[in-house]
Amino acid sequence: xLIRQPADLPPSExxxxxxxxxxxxxxxxxxxxGLLAGTGARAQNPTAARLPGRPSPLSTMEKPTPYKLxxxxxxxxxxxxxxxxxxRLAPRTLRLRPWTLVVDGEVRKPRRFDLEDLLKLAxxxxxxxxxxxxxxxxxxxxxxGYPLAELIKAVEPxxxxxxxxxxxxxxxxxxxxxxxxxxxxPYTEGLRMDEAQHPLTLLTFGMYxxxxxxxxxxPVRLVVPWKYGFKSAKSLVRIRFVEKQPVNSWQQSxxxxxxxxxxxxxxxxxxxWSQATERRLGEDGLLARRRPxxxxxxxxxxxASLYAGMDLRxxx
Ligand code: MTE
Numbered sequence: 001x002l003i004r005q006p007a008d009l010p011p012s013e014x015x016x017x018x019x020x021x022x023x024x025x026x027x028x029x030x031x032x033x034g035l036l037a038g039t040g041a042r043a044q045n046p047t048a049a050r051l052p053g054r055p056s057p058l059s060t061m062e063k064p065t066p067y068k069l070x071x072x073x074x075x076x077x078x079x080x081x082x083x084x085x086x087x088r089l090a091p092r093t094l095r096l097r098p099w100t101l102v103v104d105g106e107v108r109k110p111r112r113f114d115l116e117d118l119l120k121l122a123x124x125x126x127x128x129x130x131x132x133x134x135x136x137x138x139x140x141x142x143x144x145g146y147p148l149a150e151l152i153k154a155v156e157p158x159x160x161x162x163x164x165x166x167x168x169x170x171x172x173x174x175x176x177x178x179x180x181x182x183x184x185x186p187y188t189e190g191l192r193m194d195e196a197q198h199p200l201t202l203l204t205f206g207m208y209x210x211x212x213x214x215x216x217x218x219p220v221r222l223v224v225p226w227k228y229g230f231k232s233a234k235s236l237v238r239i240r241f242v243e244k245q246p247v248n249s250w251q252q253s254x255x256x257x258x259x260x261x262x263x264x265x266x267x268x269x270x271x272x273w274s275q276a277t278e279r280r281l282g283e284d285g286l287l288a289r290r291r292p293x294x295x296x297x298x299x300x301x302x303x304a305s306l307y308a309g310m311d312l313r314x315x316x
Contacts, residue, residue, distance in 0.1 A: 044071075044208045051206035053126035053144040058200060060128050060298075065139040067208050069281045074215045075133065076234055077183050078168075078175035085177070086215035093174045094214045094235070101220060103151065105241035106161035111154070115219050119205060121154060122146035126209070127202055129225040131232070132264045132278060132297045139281045143223050144206030149197045151239075157193070161241035164196045165189075166222060169235045183249045189233040190246035190260060191224065194306055200225055200299060204232075226299040228262045259316040263307070264297035268316045 044067040076086035101118055104110040113121075124144050132138045152164075170186035172178045178185050195201065202223040205212060212218040217234025224231045230250055250258035257271050266276045277290040296303050307315075 044210055045213065048210040048213065050209060051124065051144050051211045052209055053124035053206070056125040056127045058127055058302075059142075060130055060140060062128070062130065062140045064128060064142050064208070065281045070139050070141055070207070071213050071216060073137075073281055075135075075229065076215055076217070078170065078177055078185070078187065078235075079215070080177045081180075081182055087213075089176060090214035090218075093176070094169075094218070095174060096214070096219045099219050099237075101236055102238045103155050103240075104238070105165075106158045106243065107241050108156035108158060109154070118151075118203075118220060122150035124205070125202075127223075129200075129202075129223060130297055131223070131225065131229050132293065134228040134230055134258075134262070134270065134275075136273060136275065136278050136293075137281055138278045138291070138293075138297075142208055143202055143204045144209065145202045145204035145223070147199050148201045148203045148222070149199065151203055152197055155241075157241050160243045162193055163242050163245050164191050164193065165238075165240045165242055165246035166191075166233045166236055167238040167240070168233050169237050182253075184252040185249070186237075187233060187249045188246065189222070189231055189248045191231070192245075192306075195224070198303060198306065200302055226263060226296040226303045228264055230258075231262050261307075261312070261315050263303075263312065263316070264293060265295060265312055265316065266293040267295075268313055 072087050073083045074086040075083070076090060079086040079089045097115065099115040101113045101115075102110075103113065123146060125146060126142050126144050128140060128142045130138055130140055166189045168187040168189075169175070170178055191201070202225075204217070204221050204223045205219065207213075207216060212221065217232075220236050221234040222232050222236065231248075245260055248258070248260065250262075251260065264275075269275050275293055278293045279288070279290055283289075294300070
């Protein structure tokens with residue numbers, strides 16, 4: 001591709017910064033309206049509260065997957081292992097208020113946030129991200145939240161904080177599948193500090209302009225778009241800053257299949273299936289093409305430097 005240098009351009013073709021900034025905002029605003037119109041976000045669920053966010057330049061321009069698919073084809077093992085168990089059961093039994101998120105461990109200011117405090121901690125953004133599940137399907141979802149880095153700043157980690165351990169709700173009264181031993185409960189996940197502080201890592205409260213549906217991890221979840229979907233822990237109740245690398249529920253249940261990092265990587269197969277391609281939700285049928293899976297789920301430009309020098313075949 002030929003890229004013209006500023007020196008090659010006559011002054012009449014150079015747009016003043018104030019004007020291009022205005023134009024960029026306008027383009028983003030129009031894109032956001034188009035997005036809302038395209039997904040019908042205004043009334044996805046007439047009973048859900050609206051949760052708008054300002055459009056983010058970190059959004060993908062791909063078309064969001066229909067709301068119905070993202071909310072009806074769901075992994076939330078605490079409610080069952082079939083995709084339609086969580087949408088059927090979670091809205092009936094999962095109680096969202098009162099909700100507390102405990103943030104503790106290696107921090108100077110440990111805190112118990114109630115949901116209202118958490119919602120007010122930083123400005124909401126809408127981030128349209130690709131989500132790639134380890135089961136080789138993917139979706140494009142307009143999430144609403146703010147960078148986890150904002151919460152990290154608020155609790156002031158100590159010098160010993162090298163990892164974060166995320167714990168999600170495990171209440172057998174609310175979650176019928178805790179009886180089963182399909183995973184080790186509570187569901188836990190982990191991130192390295194630099195991954196958790198990365199601007200793409202989103203503490204998420206909503207999707208498609210509304211608060212999260214119960215089955216998608218209400219009232220607060222993580223979204224880490226360059227990692228397999230299971231790193232995006234749902235219905236968070238605790239974030240602990242620790243010195244040692246935590247072990248997540250999937251590693252505990254199947255250590256030969258799941259590692260700590262779980263970066264999307266088409267060159268490292270799951271022991272039971274290939275990760276080279278994926279099926280986008282909604283693109284079913286005989287003629288549907290499978291898409292090639294992208295390294296770091298397409299977010300390599302932003303995150304590859306976090307793993308410079310690491311053998312990603314070994315640290316999968
Ligand atoms: N969080 C909890 N607490 N329990 C789960 O079973 N499943 C994970 C992740 N977070 C899961 C979870 C998996 S496997 C995926 S692919 C994503 O949630 C799916 O998120 P979505 O169903 O909202 O798309």
